[in-house]
Structures are given as structure tokens and as C-alpha cells.
Amino acid sequence: MAPAGATAARDGGTGLRPVIGVALVAALGGLLFGYDTGVISGALLQIESDFSLSSFSSGVVVSSILVGAMIGAAGAGNVSDRYGRRPVLIGAAGIFLAGSALAAFAPSATLLTAARIVLGLGIGAASNLVPVFIAEVAPPRVRGRLVGLNQLMITLGIVLAYVANYALKDVPHDWRWMFGLAAVPAALFGLGMCALPESPRWLALNGSTEKARAVLTRVRGGAPATVEAELAEMTAGTAGAAREASGAPRRGRWRALADRSVRPAVVAGVGLQILGQASGVNTVIYYAPKIFESSGLGSSSSILATVGVGVVNLLMTPVGMVAVDRFGRKKLLGTGAVVMALALAGLAATLAAGGQNSSFAWLAVVCVAVFVAAVATTLNVVVFIIPSELYPLRIRGTAMSATMFSNWTMNFLVSLTFLTLLDTLGGAGTFTFYAAVCALLALFTARCIPETRGKSLEQIERELTPRAARVG
Structure with a gap:
């Protein structure tokens, strides 16, 4: 209590x-x-x-x-x-x-x-x-x-x-x-x-x-x-x-991340970063013009569509900021992951069916816009909120280091491999893969992400500790 x-x-x-x-x-x-x-x-x-x-x-x-x-x-x-x-x-x-x-x-x-x-x-x-x-x-x-x-x-x-x-x-x-x-x-x-x-x-x-x-x-x-x-x-x-923290500089805070008491929080925080980046969220932003050109749009139309995607990203972020305290982190992320998976599956189907047909190209733009809107209102909002709330105070900074290191490393790897993946699997195969990762993110959210809405950081820590004991 x-x-x-x-x-x-x-x-x-x-x-x-x-x-x-x-x-x-x-x-x-x-x-x-x-x-x-x-x-x-x-x-x-x-x-x-x-x-x-x-x-x-x-x-x-x-x-x-x-x-x-x-x-x-x-x-x-x-x-x-x-x-x-x-x-x-x-x-x-x-x-x-x-x-x-x-x-x-x-x-x-x-x-x-x-x-x-x-x-x-x-x-x-x-x-x-x-x-x-x-x-x-x-x-x-x-x-x-x-x-x-x-x-x-x-x-x-x-x-x-x-x-x-x-x-x-x-x-x-x-x-x-x-x-x-x-x-x-x-x-x-x-x-x-x-x-x-x-x-x-x-x-x-x-x-x-x-x-x-x-x-x-x-x-x-x-x-x-x-x-x-x-x-x-x-x-x-x-x-x-x-x-516990008094001896941490001598013992090493990094080793404390393996303790049973913090393991569920670390799995949730780091797993969210890995799956979130592996969903292709940044590749869609980085390579949007190339995606649109491959769907059949001309160069100028691709750039214009990319600007529209950027506007969607900006406008939908405040919506997510309001929703995260109203509906909760877990429900928002789970719903968003499902919508992201459906949008990317739709993009894959459009690229497979349309080829260079411009009548299908704008369907691809719609799918990307829906995907970005879902990311902006859900994943991009909670990806920093959830880990900042989950970790015990004594190692919060160190745990966030591990979390954000995994985020940036995965960002680098996904960005590095995207064009190779596109050449190997084609647009349809690449975005089918990313859609599957989004579906996995939805399952991970249901299984591993606790709800933290409306709770103090101390209450969250108390609730996660007995859960860790049961896991161990």
C-alpha cells in the first residue's frame, strides 16, 4: 500500500x-x-x-x-x-x-x-x-x-x-x-x-x-x-x-543490470528498443522518396509525398502525448503495433500488385502515411517514456544507457542493411518482414510491458520487484 x-x-x-x-x-x-x-x-x-x-x-x-x-x-x-x-x-x-x-x-x-x-x-x-x-x-x-x-x-x-x-x-x-x-x-x-x-x-x-x-x-x-x-x-x-547504491561505484553498476530484481524491467526496456527499431520505423522515414519511386511515383511527386509524411509525423505526435496518459502505455503501444503491422502488410501487397503502376503508387503513400501516423502516436511516444519509468532509481541512469545504446545500435544496423534487404527481397518481401516484426512487437507488448499509467515511480518499482522474484 x-x-x-x-x-x-x-x-x-x-x-x-x-x-x-x-x-x-x-x-x-x-x-x-x-x-x-x-x-x-x-x-x-x-x-x-x-x-x-x-x-x-x-x-x-x-x-x-x-x-x-x-x-x-x-x-x-x-x-x-x-x-x-x-x-x-x-x-x-x-x-x-x-x-x-x-x-x-x-x-x-x-x-x-x-x-x-x-x-x-x-x-x-x-x-x-x-x-x-x-x-x-x-x-x-x-x-x-x-x-x-x-x-x-x-x-x-x-x-x-x-x-x-x-x-x-x-x-x-x-x-x-x-x-x-x-x-x-x-x-x-x-x-x-x-x-x-x-x-x-x-x-x-x-x-x-x-x-x-x-x-x-x-x-x-x-x-x-x-x-x-x-x-x-x-x-x-x-x-x-x-x-544498495552506496557500493555501486566499486562493484560496478553495469553488473547490477543482471540482477533478478531488475531483469523484467531491462527485458521490457531493451526489448522495446530492439523491436521498435527493427520494425523499420526509421528506414521508412530515411528512405521514403526511394520507397515512393519504387512504387511508381516520379521524383518530384516522391519528394512532395515525403513532405506530407513529415507533416503527418509532426501533427500526430501531440495526439499520442495526450493519449498516453488517457489510455495507458501498454494499450497504446499494443494497438499501434497492430496498426503498424497492417499498414506495412498493405504496403507490401501494394508494391507486389502494382509494380510501377502509378494508380497503385498513391495507395503506397496512404499505407506509409498510416504507418507513420501509428508510429507517431504510439511507438515514438512511449519508446522513451516506458524505460524512463520502469528502472529502479539506484541504477536508472545506467539502465537507460544500456537501453539507448541498444536503440542506437539497432538504428545503425537497420539503416545499414535496408538497401541490401530491398535489393535481395524486393519491396514486397522487405515490408512483409517489417510487418512481421511489428506483429512480434504487439505480442511482446502484451507479454512483457507492464502498465505504468498514473503510478508513482516508487510504486512501479515496488510492483515490479515481486514479479522479478517470481520470474527468478
Whole structure:
């Protein structure tokens, strides 16, 4: 049973404005994530011309950011468990700022690649810690949509990158300006994080109860009784975690991820990343023009259809942010996976039946739009929310490192193999395979993903621990 008054704490009081402000500042990390991954699409042609790049060299420049993201995601969580979420996010802002400047002034493809790796470090750290920081500050009843701000900002960052690409296309050395503009939100992110408090749960875990109380008072805007009730539940949950974590730097936090008590959470969090990426979600976004051309659309029509897909992605993300706290994570993800599977099966059937027939081509566009809408409202919203809620506080940062490392690694592998798969299996066979992965994701959700809607992070941890004992 939760402590008396915990329900009020979970309701978060009536003053949501302070915590929304905190979430918006932290989500600037997501904006940088989206901008720095999307900007290369418009910059690449001029970069290839300026540096006389081969196809292989272009691929190295593009994919280098994923290498940095893997490293950043793997390292940021463990550091944040030791030193706090806030200083690591401030450091990530500095990395974004440095990477943007290095990319803008890079005199060679080699140094541009190095700059992209630096930007990837920031992206990996942000993808890991922004959801954790927001989840640890937010009240349960709106935690889903506040963590979902991260995904909305990622989507907005991609759109802003496309806008910058178009606006700067006639400017000399346009690609340098495209990269350099990211320094502005990076500076705002860093200054904003300097003004924010540390996560109250991290403070409580490390014995700073009075500081945790002050942070809760600042971000809740509610009655003192509400703050005290939430703090009581928080400190009760962190007491045991603090004892276990006290020797963690010596013992190694990574090894703790194999403990029976956290195994179900790790399986759920990491499995979601692997299956989510293996569903082909990013390949559809990355290679949409090629998919549409293979279905029979002309080049200009394919680009126009791709813009429409991007608009669908942006508009449907807020729908998912509202739905995740209304219907729950498990139901939303399970439903979305089924719709994704049906949309990709429809795309496969359309490609098989239509060939280069333009009358079938727009059916392919509809199938892709339905798939992207389902992804935007379900998978892309919960993919950061669910792991940020599941992991025990004592290893939350480290567990998120493992989770986001698996996400970026799978992203890299799927993107790397997509064109080979397309050449080997054809469009129909490739998207039939991805549809099967989506169906597997639906089954995995039903079997392995617990429902966390409306529960405090401490309640979720209590509920998962006995489940782990039964599994072991």
C-alpha cells in the first residue's frame, strides 16, 4: 500500500505550470537531437561538392553521428547516477555547442566527421537523460505527456532542420550555416539547464532530503502537505536503493543490470528498443522518396509525398502525448503495433500488385502515411517514456544507457542493411518482414510491458520487484 497522502502526491497538486516549464527547458535537448540528425539531409549535396566525396565517404559523414550517439548513450547514464542528471545535461549542451561550431568551421571531411561524432555524443546523452530527468520531476498523472515533450521536440527539430535547409539553399557555404545555427538552441539549452534544479529523486537517493523537498516545493506549486506526502513516498523508496547504491561505484553498476530484481524491467526496456527499431520505423522515414519511386511515383511527386509524411509525423505526435496518459502505455503501444503491422502488410501487397503502376503508387503513400501516423502516436511516444519509468532509481541512469545504446545500435544496423534487404527481397518481401516484426512487437507488448499509467515511480518499482522474484 502507498503511504497515506500518496494519492494526492501522485495527482501532483494543481500547479502544473512550474513543472511544465522544467520539462520544456529539458526537452530542448530533444530539439537538438532532431535538428542535428535531420540537418544532414539538406547539407549533404553541398558537402559532397565542396569536399569531392565518394559515396562511401558520404556514408561515413552521415553515419558517424550514430557512432557518437552509441558512445554518448552508453556513458551518460552511469555518470548521471554518480553525479546527477543536471550536470550531465549541462555538459551535453556544451557538447552540442562545441560540435555545432566544429562542424560549421570544419576545413575537411575528416574534421567534419569528427564534429559529427561529437554531436552524436550530445545526442546520445540527451536521448538517455532528458526522458529520465523529466520523469523524475513530473507528477504521475501528466508524466507521460511531459516525457512525450521530448519526442515532440525531436520531431520539431527535424522539421526546423528541413526549414533551415530550404531557407539557406542559395546562401554561399550554406551547409556551414545549417550546422552553425544549432549553436543557438544549444546555448539556450545549457543556460536553461543551469537555471533548473537537480532531480528530486536523485537528491533523495543521495541523502539530500532537504534539497529534494525544496525542489518539490518549487516544481509542484501545491500545498505543503502534497509536497510532504510525495517526499515521504520518495524517501521510503530511496532508502533501500541508497543502501544498495552506496557500493555501486566499486562493484560496478553495469553488473547490477543482471540482477533478478531488475531483469523484467531491462527485458521490457531493451526489448522495446530492439523491436521498435527493427520494425523499420526509421528506414521508412530515411528512405521514403526511394520507397515512393519504387512504387511508381516520379521524383518530384516522391519528394512532395515525403513532405506530407513529415507533416503527418509532426501533427500526430501531440495526439499520442495526450493519449498516453488517457489510455495507458501498454494499450497504446499494443494497438499501434497492430496498426503498424497492417499498414506495412498493405504496403507490401501494394508494391507486389502494382509494380510501377502509378494508380497503385498513391495507395503506397496512404499505407506509409498510416504507418507513420501509428508510429507517431504510439511507438515514438512511449519508446522513451516506458524505460524512463520502469528502472529502479539506484541504477536508472545506467539502465537507460544500456537501453539507448541498444536503440542506437539497432538504428545503425537497420539503416545499414535496408538497401541490401530491398535489393535481395524486393519491396514486397522487405515490408512483409517489417510487418512481421511489428506483429512480434504487439505480442511482446502484451507479454512483457507492464502498465505504468498514473503510478508513482516508487510504486512501479515496488510492483515490479515481486514479479522479478517470481520470474527468478
